[in-house]
Amino acid sequence: MVKMVPILLSLPLLLGPAVPQGTQDGHYSLTYLYTGLSRPSKGIHRLQGTVFLNDRAFFRYDSEVGKAEPLGPWRHVEGVEDWEKQSQFQKARGEFFLETLKEIMEYYNNSNGSHALQERFGCEIQNNRSTEAFWKNAYDGKDYIEFNKEIPAWVPLVPEAQNTKQKWEAEPVYVLRAKAYLEEECPATLRKYLNYSKSILDQQDPPSVVVTSHQAPGKNKKLKCLAYDFYPGEIDVHWTRAGKVQEPDSGGDVLCSGNGTYLTWVVVHMSPKDSAPYSCYVQHSSLAQPLVVPGDAS
Structure with missing residues (x-):
């Protein structure tokens, strides 16, 4: 022993x-x-x-x-x-x-x-x-x-x-x-x-951001904002509608990507009749100013 x-x-x-x-x-x-x-x-x-x-x-x-x-x-x-x-x-x-x-x-x-x-x-x-x-x-x-x-x-x-x-x-x-x-x-x-x-x-890796959308017939449009390859893991990613923050329908967790960096995503659904502008807002310590990507960027 x-x-x-x-x-x-x-x-x-x-x-x-x-x-x-x-x-x-x-x-x-x-x-x-x-x-x-x-x-x-x-x-x-x-x-x-x-x-x-x-x-x-x-x-x-x-x-x-x-x-x-x-x-x-x-x-x-x-x-x-x-x-x-x-x-x-x-x-x-x-x-x-x-x-x-x-x-x-x-x-x-x-x-x-x-x-x-x-x-x-x-x-x-x-x-x-x-x-x-x-x-x-x-x-x-x-x-x-x-x-x-x-x-x-x-x-x-x-x-x-x-x-x-x-x-x-x-x-x-x-x-x-x-x-x-x-x-x-x-x-x-x-x-x-x-x-x-x-x-x-102390390394700082800025996020890459991709916005995609998908709409099935008769369904609401799904907007997804993916941020990846960033370090450190603290990040703010959210959707805005006409400048107002929207609660996500899914996502939000920050995950390890396996290569020493992180990834996260947020998803919102919008009605086909909704004409207000949607944008994905990304704030990270590596960025001099936040990234704002339009929801129709895809």
Whole structure:
């Protein structure tokens, strides 16, 4: 069985010395997301972990490969991380994580079937100041336990998690170590990563916009406005009728497009007798001024 104390106490050695505080503008986050499975299926490994800087996948680890591997533009960034040391840490942490999954299954008397444990933790900074930290586990898709750094303590979210709380708080150092990680080491690590990553995270890709219309016989005309290939994901896309904002009939969600950018769309329906002008309005941080595309642009 992998002990929790060595895993936690190894963090300072892994993270290295604190990074001197420089000027960091804007809002940035570092998020670790792990998923462990009791019965992995073909193509899905027993343990998978992905680390994100803001909303961009930074590196991943899975139990099959056994290595921490940089992703996307970080494949070409030298010095951002000691990947051999990171791989060793991820392996040790993964063993502890899977052991925790086994224990939780016992608490629920779940000896059969496939079960999953997920964990999400990390921190955020804004203008170089730590603003938020989080650490929560979920079992089979339901919240299980979370860490409250203000108490500080592990807070059970279901009765079975009381067992995990008792184990993780058997020694006061466990709780203090988790608090120190969230409040000090995680922000320091994020600042270190930003020394190599700020230009990547600050990129601005303007949206491409396409307006289409479709009308079936005897039906209202459907107007669709699609915005795609934009980054970051915050965007305002809506329809106007004679200059007044219209509630969409569908759409509005912002989705990952798979290439590091985002896409979204909104749809409205208009009566064939409606002669008022419709326009799609698009506002994004990469644009000097909003795009306004007429509804009859198709």
